[in-house]
Amino acid sequence: MPVISGGVIPAAGELVCEEMYFLQAANNTGGTYTAAVTVPADSWLIDIIVYGQALWNSATSATLKIGDASTTDGYFTAVDLLANDLLADETLSFDNPGGKEGAYIVTATGLRNKMWAATERVITGVVTEATTTVVATGKTRVLVVYSTTSNAGSAVFA
Amino acid sequence: MPIIGGGNAPGPGEVICEEVLFAGQDSAAGGTYQGSVTVPPNSWLLDIKVYGQALWTSVTSAVLKVGDAVDDDGWYVGINAKATDLLVGEVLSMDSPGGKPGAYNVTATALRKTQWSSLERVVNGVITEVTTAGAVAGRTRMLVIYTSTSEPVPAEFAP
Numbered sequence: 001m002p003v004i005s006g007g008v009i010p011a012a013g014e015l016v017c018e019e020m021y022f023l024q025a026a027n028n029t030g031g032t033y034t035a036a037v038t039v040p041a042d043s044w045l046i047d048i049i050v051y052g053q054a055l056w057n058s059a060t061s062a063t064l065k066i067g068d069a070s071t072t073d074g075y076f077t078a079v080d081l082l083a084n085d086l087l088a089d090e091t092l093s094f095d096n097p098g099g100k101e102g103a104y105i106v107t108a109t110g111l112r113n114k115m116w117a118a119t120e121r122v123i124t125g126v127v128t129e130a131t132t133t134v135v136a137t138g139k140t141r142v143l144v145v146y147s148t149t150s151n152a153g154s155a156v157f158a
Numbered sequence: 159m160p161i162i163g164g165g166n167a168p169g170p171g172e173v174i175c176e177e178v179l180f181a182g183q184d185s186a187a188g189g190t191y192q193g194s195v196t197v198p199p200n201s202w203l204l205d206i207k208v209y210g211q212a213l214w215t216s217v218t219s220a221v222l223k224v225g226d227a228v229d230d231d232g233w234y235v236g237i238n239a240k241a242t243d244l245l246v247g248e249v250l251s252m253d254s255p256g257g258k259p260g261a262y263n264v265t266a267t268a269l270r271k272t273q274w275s276s277l278e279r280v281v282n283g284v285i286t287e288v289t290t291a292g293a294v295a296g297r298t299r300m301l302v303i304y305t306s307t308s309e310p311v312p313a314e315f316a317p
Contacts, residue, residue: 035313096268
């Protein structure tokens with residue numbers, strides 16, 4: 001039935017995803033790799049999945065954190081990309097953070113924070129590397145899954 | 159703004175799903191039911207859900223496994239579709255595999271495997287049934303959720 005004017009007709013939204021890719025740079029003396037995904041206002045953050053495509057071979061360390069402007073490691077903290085925390089072909093996610101969850105992921109209670117926001121959010125991933133080798137091998141991928149902006153209709157009050 | 163040529167302008171990808179229905183057939187000797195979903199290269203496998211729509215009435219057994227070409231029960235193994243493991247209205251998923259995870263879903267460490275790949279993958283479900291009853295009721299559904307192909311730009315490196 002057509003709507004002549006006015007009225008809020010909320011339609012089904014979509015789940016979308018964007019990916020960050022951390023590729024180790026060869027023959028450097030250390031530094032940071034930064035990538036970000038902007039999640040629009042009035043949308044739901046569904047999941048952030050981290051995939052170890054290939055182990056990093058930095059001489060000293062390579063550590064990943066993921067967060068937002070409020071807490072830079074709110075979702076995942078201190079993920080060792082050299083070994084242990086995320087081996088090749090393994091993944092971390094909100095449901096399975098592998099012990100590397102940040103403050104937003106409260107595994108003890110099962111209650112998560114920051115899954116919805118009225119404002120735009122920038123999800124930022126940072127790998128901090130301390131010295132590397134001549135031939136770099138590290139590859140880590142991060143997928144951010146979120147909903148499109150929602151104009152939810154208000155529940156009926158009786 | 160249109161892009162005339164060149165450049166990499168990655169935008170949001172899509173989350174896609176495809177479903178396979180395993181519907182029991184009246185065959186006294188039994189056999190296998192096979193259904194698959196092809197996940198494209200450079201994409202993420204987000205979940206595989208298995209839903210028990212109707213219990214199987216096979217006389218002896220009806221067992222489901224889900225995997226790929228490398229490990230044919232890598233995602234789920236030994237699901238009794240007749241009873242116990244997946245009753246009517248119940249669902250298994252990667253997060254809640256109901257004690258039936260395969261080797262890719264390492265619940266002890268909470269670290270999963272093969273969720274991303276540069277290669278095309280065929281997620282394959284197989285129900286092996288041994289002898290059926292006259293009245294066939296079994297129905298099991300499998301939903302595969304994955305992302306569209308992604309070619310992200312590498313993160314910016316700052317020495």
